[in-house]
Amino acid sequence: MLPAEAVSQINNTLEKYPDSRSALLPALYIAQRHVGHLPLDALHAVATLLDLPDAHVRGVASFHVMFRDSPGGRHLVQLCTNVSCMLAASSGLLDVLKEHFGLRPGATSPDNRFTLLEGECIGECEKVPAMLVDSDVHTGLTAESIIEILARYE
16 A cells, blocks of 8 residues: 555656556656655555556566665665676675675665665776765765765665
8 A cells, every 4th residue: 555645756757758668667666765665565555546457567676776676775786797887897896895895785784774785787887896876876886985975875
């Protein structure tokens, strides 16, 4: 079930698109922002609002790494581990995240502050290694800078 405010925002978003399938990603973002993740009942609510099959909505939500099907930390960290970033030592940054914040890919830190995902390309290949924290892009990462950056997120 979605909160009334989320339903209202999704309905407003739906008016901006000629086809309800085009509104699916924005609707999923809205639902996740209000619920914190996308459990099956939230996906069903989105499918109903957009008059789309449940299986289609679940498929889209499970395909995109920015959507979570279970609760996570207060901030979502997506460290790019695509070829360019791996060549620029992003795998060493995974070690820093594990040692300093207790983060492992796919898991949430013990203090529930961060959930870490290994992400595919985030489009910052000229400034690697890169990561997203929520929707904030951070590039040119080093062991020191990644610690400083994450310290800013409470």
